Amino acid sequence: xxxxxxxxxxxxxxxxxxxxxxxxxxxxxxxxxxxxxxxxxxxxxxxxxxxxxxxxxxxxxxxxxxxxxxxxxxxxxxxxxxxxxxxxxxxxxxxxxxxxxxxxxxxxxxxxxxxxxxxxxxxxxxxxxxxxxxxxxxxxxxxxxxxxxxxxxxxxxxxxxxxxxxxxxxxxxxxxxxxxxxxxxxxxxxxxxxxxxxxxxxxxxxxxxxxxxxxxxxxxxxxxxxxxxxxxxxxxxxxxxxxxxxxxxxxxxxxxxxxxxxxxxxxxxxxxxxxxxxxxxxxxxxxxxxxxxxxxxxxxxxxxxxxxxxxxxxxxxxxxxxxxxxxxxxxxxxxxxxxxxxxxxxxxxxxxxxxxxxxxxxxxxxxxxxxxxxxxxxxxxxxxxxxxxxxxxxxxxxxxxxxxxxxxxxxxxxxxxxxxxxxxxxxxxxxxxxxxxxxxx
Amino acid sequence: xxxxxxxxxxxxxxxxxxxxxxxxxxxxxxxxxxxxxxxxxxxxxxxxxxxxxxxxxxxxxxxxxxxxxxxxxxxxxxxxxxxxxxxxxxxxxxxxxxxxxxxxxxxxxxxxxxxxxxxxxxxxxxxxxxxxxxxxxxxxxxxxxxxxxxxxxxxxxxxxxxxxxxxxxxxxxxxxxxxxxxxxxxxxxxxxxxxxxxxxxxxxxxxxxxxxxxxxxxxxxxxxxxxxxxxxxxxxxxxxxxxxxxxxxxxxxxxxxxxxxxxxxxxxxxxxxxxxxxxxxxxxxxxxxxxxxxxxxxxxxxxxxxxxxxxxxxxxxxxxxxxxxxxxxxxxxxxxxxxxxxxxxxxxxxxxxxxxxxxxxxxxxxxxxxxxxxxxxxxxxxxxxxxxxxxxxxxxxxxxxxxxxxxxxxxxxxxxxxxxxxxxxxxxxxxxxxxxxxxxx
Numbered sequence: 001x002x003x004x005x006x007x008x009x010x011x012x013x014x015x016x017x018x019x020x021x022x023x024x025x026x027x028x029x030x031x032x033x034x035x036x037x038x039x040x041x042x043x044x045x046x047x048x049x050x051x052x053x054x055x056x057x058x059x060x061x062x063x064x065x066x067x068x069x070x071x072x073x074x075x076x077x078x079x080x081x082x083x084x085x086x087x088x089x090x091x092x093x094x095x096x097x098x099x100x101x102x103x104x105x106x107x108x109x110x111x112x113x114x115x116x117x118x119x120x121x122x123x124x125x126x127x128x129x130x131x132x133x134x135x136x137x138x139x140x141x142x143x144x145x146x147x148x149x150x151x152x153x154x155x156x157x158x159x160x161x162x163x164x165x166x167x168x169x170x171x172x173x174x175x176x177x178x179x180x181x182x183x184x185x186x187x188x189x190x191x192x193x194x195x196x197x198x199x200x201x202x203x204x205x206x207x208x209x210x211x212x213x214x215x216x217x218x219x220x221x222x223x224x225x226x227x228x229x230x231x232x233x234x235x236x237x238x239x240x241x242x243x244x245x246x247x248x249x250x251x252x253x254x255x256x257x258x259x260x261x262x263x264x265x266x267x268x269x270x271x272x273x274x275x276x277x278x279x280x281x282x283x284x285x286x287x288x289x290x291x292x293x294x295x296x297x298x299x300x301x302x303x304x305x306x307x308x309x310x311x312x313x314x315x316x317x318x319x320x321x322x323x324x325x326x327x328x329x330x331x332x333x334x335x336x337x338x339x340x341x342x343x344x345x346x347x348x349x350x351x352x353x354x355x356x357x358x359x360x361x362x363x364x365x366x367x368x369x370x371x372x373x374x375x376x377x378x379x380x381x382x383x384x385x386x387x388x389x390x391x392x393x394x395x396x397x398x399x400x401x402x403x404x405x406x407x408x409x410x411x412x413x414x415x416x417x418x419x420x421x422x423x424x425x426x427x428x429x430x431x432x433x434x435x436x437x438x439x440x441x
Numbered sequence: 442x443x444x445x446x447x448x449x450x451x452x453x454x455x456x457x458x459x460x461x462x463x464x465x466x467x468x469x470x471x472x473x474x475x476x477x478x479x480x481x482x483x484x485x486x487x488x489x490x491x492x493x494x495x496x497x498x499x500x501x502x503x504x505x506x507x508x509x510x511x512x513x514x515x516x517x518x519x520x521x522x523x524x525x526x527x528x529x530x531x532x533x534x535x536x537x538x539x540x541x542x543x544x545x546x547x548x549x550x551x552x553x554x555x556x557x558x559x560x561x562x563x564x565x566x567x568x569x570x571x572x573x574x575x576x577x578x579x580x581x582x583x584x585x586x587x588x589x590x591x592x593x594x595x596x597x598x599x600x601x602x603x604x605x606x607x608x609x610x611x612x613x614x615x616x617x618x619x620x621x622x623x624x625x626x627x628x629x630x631x632x633x634x635x636x637x638x639x640x641x642x643x644x645x646x647x648x649x650x651x652x653x654x655x656x657x658x659x660x661x662x663x664x665x666x667x668x669x670x671x672x673x674x675x676x677x678x679x680x681x682x683x684x685x686x687x688x689x690x691x692x693x694x695x696x697x698x699x700x701x702x703x704x705x706x707x708x709x710x711x712x713x714x715x716x717x718x719x720x721x722x723x724x725x726x727x728x729x730x731x732x733x734x735x736x737x738x739x740x741x742x743x744x745x746x747x748x749x750x751x752x753x754x755x756x757x758x759x760x761x762x763x764x765x766x767x768x769x770x771x772x773x774x775x776x777x778x779x780x781x782x783x784x785x786x787x788x789x790x791x792x793x794x795x796x797x798x799x800x801x802x803x804x805x806x807x808x809x810x811x812x813x814x815x816x817x818x819x820x821x822x823x824x825x826x827x828x829x830x831x832x833x834x835x836x837x838x839x840x841x842x843x844x845x846x847x848x849x850x851x852x853x854x855x856x857x858x859x860x861x862x863x864x865x866x867x868x869x870x871x872x873x874x875x876x877x878x879x880x881x882x
Contacts (some may be wrong), residue, residue, distance in 0.1 A: 003783040028594060028740065038661070039593050068611035134591060140741035142591035143584065150575060150583035152480050153469060153761020220479070274527070282747065299469065299758035300581035300748060306723065307744035319742035320594020334775010342444040342479035 008042035008368040011327050014074040016050045017084035018058050020312030021293040025319050026305045027061035039324050041331040048074030063101040079330055083107040084186050092116060099123040100313035108135035108315055114209035114225040121339035130329055130336045132322035137210045138163050138291045140314030141307040147217045156218040158258045163210045165289030165310045166201035167233050167253040169193040172287050174241050175250055181236055193289050202270040203232035207255045215257035215270040220343035223270050231273040245404045250284045251277040254439060260348050269347035275439040276358055351414040356438035358407050362431040365391055369428045380419040382411040452768050455515040458525035459499050461753030466760050468502035480674050480765050482772040489515030503833040519766055524548040540564040547763040549576035549756055555650035555666040562780035571777045573763035578651045579604050579732045582748040584687045589778045590660045596739040597659040597823055599699040606730030606751045607642035608674050608694040610634040613728050615682050616691055622677055635648060644673035645713040648696045652839030656698035656711040656747050661784035670791040672714040681875050683847045690717040691725045701789050708789035716880040717799055719784045747782035792855040797879035799848050803872040806832055806841035810869045823852040
């Protein structure tokens with residue numbers, strides 16, 4: 001490094017939370033101090049680190065003298081607050097207070113942004129400070145910045161993402177090994193890919209929070225968590241995975257945000273569910289706990305971003321990128337993109353969408369049943385694309401049964417719902433085993 | 442759009458060049474005027490469009506009243522100059538002049554940036570204006586912004602990219618069909634994937650310009666075109682492609698920029714050559730004219746960016762993203778990242794690198810030749826990883842010949858060079874058919 005370090009007063013940084021990510025952020029701030037100073041134009045000075053457990057060892061790079069269990073104290077006088085504590089409160093109150101004091105904020109808190117981002121955006125606006133959150137969606141993968149800035153002159157139609165590593169690991173393991181959901185989840189826990197309480201991941205809540213954030217950015221519209229239709233992966237069976245394989249597809253938990261135009265009116269759909277993707281789709285080969293996001297824009301065409309969506313170091317990378325941006329702005333003036341909600345599109349509920357479906361039924365194994373099922377679907381305007389029937393081994397004395405797997409062309413969600421009701425009340429249909437949407441075709 | 446349009450004086454935009462990309466940029470400025478005004482905080486007003494041929498029809502969205510064949514006139518009084526004319530001069534002089542007048546610049550001119558970026562960076566610095574060039578590398582794929590900003594707190598080790606669509610199309614066609622280079626190139630020309638004079642693409646010059654730009658950004662060091670080792674794809678044969686396939690590899694033209702540490706000193710390598718990649722590498726499946734860039738950083742781990750690297754609309758998308766950023770900065774103050782060259786690393790020449798190689802030799806088909814070849818490589822410290830030998834059909838009366846394909850472990854480039862010299866002068870070796878590096882393992 002031959003250039004002299006810039007001569008500028010240090011920027012005061014408060015870090016809220018010093019778990020894996022926080023400790024990594026603090027490590028880089030210390031070990032790459034000169035590089036960061038060059039890139040920013042001023043040195044960073046960590047002035048406070050708020051933690052709940054003062055006694056816990058956090059490694060050599062977390063200066064114990066800066067630890068406090070009073071986050072309100074840590075943020076006082078800070079130029080920049082890095083929030084890594086997670087959860088709604090007290091994070092929300094602390095960030096609003098920090099911005100009211102004139103501090104810029106870098107946060108990885110997707111739950112807070114998805115639930116109450118509006119309050120944060122408005123506080124940033126009102127106080128003329130920056131609010132950056134690249135780490136809140138897909139960890140190290142640059143996604144917020146590309147969508148807010150690189151594609152700012154384009155018109156995004158759809159974002160299709162694998163944004164939850166735990167569920168991708170579980171589904172990938174089920175696909176590779178034929179394991180049940182419970183067994184794959186147990187393995188994921190053992191290997192550290194799933195938390196002890198994996199509810200937020202496997203029920204799709206984490207992916208839904210990210211969908212809300214992505215939809216807000218992509219469509220210049222306020223979309224909050226309650227606008228996102230959310231289904232998890234707990235009901236996906238090895239039979240579903242096998243059926244997908246037979247059809248040249250894989251099952252992935254997708255966060256989908258989409259611009260839907262009907263009769264000249266544009267609305268936004270935001271949804272999370274397990275879906276079948278063709279093997280040839282770029283997202284189909286995303287394995288283990290990796291994340292990837294596929295973006296379709298009018299001019300740019302199809303783009304894909306791929307990388308590690310979670311973990312201490314990758315998340316720290318995203319936080320540090322934001323920290324440099326925000327710090328540069330403190331030194332050189334200007335500010336990053338504000339909340340953009342001018343388009344103010346309405347939300348289209350799931351049952352107004354047209355989707356393709358895979359439906360698996362257990363039926364009586366007798367002549368005419370297949371025709372009856374096809375007729376019921378047809379009466380609701382649903383066309384069949386492929387069909388697969390196999391006999392189910394029955395115990396001695398039980399009646400013969402068969403399993404029918406049907407892939408449909410695109411049809412209204414509400415039409416499928418009605419058709420399933422009719423099938424359910426048909427004597428020939430013994431059970432509806434699975435309904436999984438087909439995407440990416 | 443429910444929010445009222447911002448009330449701010451228009452920003453004056455001059456566009457230099459109105460070919461495919463320029464016409465697309467002008468179309469979006471016109472058709473998405475309100476959306477852009479919201480995103481920027483002020484309307485854009487195109488005040489001049491410089492072209493060489495005033496008579497040519499450029500479609501309905503290029504206002505003929507704004508056309509001029511005097512680019513110096515077009516840039517006068519502009520707030521922002523969008524340069525899409527390409528080439529070194531007069532683009533260089535015009536951009537320096539525009540910046541001297543206080544205009545910010547958006548350019549897609551990779552040749553100019555790679556050859557004389559320093560003059561542009563310094564002019565932007567000296568005049569306190571912005572210089573953005575996302576479209577110069579990999580078209581619509583957000584890459585410059587992620588590397589300069591998203592990864593600004595990370596430490597990039599290596600960037601491995603397919604950044605030239607023409608060569609990827611040709612190599613992909615050779616791989617799919619077994620065609621010769623000449624035949625695949627002819628097809629690419631017919632389909633519009635190769636220009637009438639494809640020299641800059643097939644000789645690697647275009648990829649080398651992008652490598653220079655990427656290396657400068659990734660390593661905070663000035664790297665210019667003359668620092669990039671460059672080999673094209675004209676010598677790749679169907680036999681090389683087949684040999685790669687036998688080994689579970691594909692051949693891609695790669696732009697590689699890498700941080701190389703030796704004895705505590707870091708240097709930068711920037712190079713372009715056709716290389717074999719394992720089928721399992723994320724870049725291996727990038728087909729047709731698509732681009733993709735793989736980035737390895739200390740904290741973020743492996744990231745990949747994928748999309749359309751060329752074409753009017755995709756390039757226009759990148760230009761428009763930059764235009765919005767630059768325009769926002771004119772309205773709200775601040776400026777984007779400046780040239781960052783503080784690290785000032787030296788350039789490591791190719792022969793100082795350690796690479797793995799595939800070497801194909803034609804030899805006399807007699808006992809002891811394989812041992813002799815292996816011995817020669819070994820005497821230069823080169824270990825063999827795999828070897829494949831086959832007899833070459835000989836004409837009646839000719840001596841028997843064999844072809845040996847060898848994959849080596851990593852060895853110094855200079856050692857391989859010496860070994861090839863020795864092999865070349867060995868009586869048993871009738872010819873060195875190919876030398877192709879192996880990457881991504």
